[in-house]
Amino acid sequence: MVYPIVKFGDPVLEKPAAIVTQFDEELRKLAGDMFESMYAAHGVGLAAPQIGISKRIAVIDVTFKEDPSAKIVLVNPEIIHTEGRLTSNEGCLSIPEFREKVTRARRVTVRAQDLEGKTIEISGEELLARALLHETDHLNGKLYISHVSALKRDIMKRKIRKMMKQGEW
Numbered sequence: 001m002v003y004p005i006v007k008f009g010d011p012v013l014e015k016p017a018a019i020v021t022q023f024d025e026e027l028r029k030l031a032g033d034m035f036e037s038m039y040a041a042h043g044v045g046l047a048a049p050q051i052g053i054s055k056r057i058a059v060i061d062v063t064f065k066e067d068p069s070a071k072i073v074l075v076n077p078e079i080i081h082t083e084g085r086l087t088s089n090e091g092c093l094s095i096p097e098f099r100e101k102v103t104r105a106r107r108v109t110v111r112a113q114d115l116e117g118k119t120i121e122i123s124g125e126e127l128l129a130r131a132l133l134h135e136t137d138h139l140n141g142k143l144y145i146s147h148v149s150a151l152k153r154d155i156m157k158r159k160i161r162k163m164m165k166q167g168e169w
């Protein structure tokens with residue numbers, strides 16, 4: 001099932017999501033629906049709050065369907081190691097039409113659980129590192145715009161408010 005993507009302005013995006021404790025059929029269905037919703041929206045990562053579900057689960061596929069083995073499900077993820085810096089353009093399905101340069105770690109290791117509840121560790125660099133950080137941020141109620149300058153963030157928020165008023169958001 002494809003869920004509509006929740007956009008910036010919805011409070012679900014800015015509160016920490018709840019820890020997942022049930023590793024059941026419902027969770028597996030949610031992960032499947034999240035991949036479907038992410039692909040439908042042409043994204044490479046999606047966190048559950050972005051479909052209005054405040055649970056600590058995110059999906060990532062930086063190859064966008066090209067490599068089925070690149071599909072990642074993160075349940076209750078935690079960043080345990082970061083290394084280096086890399087500045088690159090970043091966007092978010094919940095903040096469509098905007099992209100900003102964001103400096104993040106170049107290499108990242110995340111500890112999470114899989115859909116069976118087993119502890120896993122995933123390391124990535126560059127785009128994958130960025131996705132791991134971006135999606136983990138989402139589960140903590142944090143958006144990528146918190147990593148851009150206050151000035152740029154204000155400009156974005158002003159544009160978004162204007163679009164909201166015109167019913168274009």
Ligand SMILES: [Zn+2]
Nearest residue numbers: 091092093094
């Ligand atoms: Zn996002």
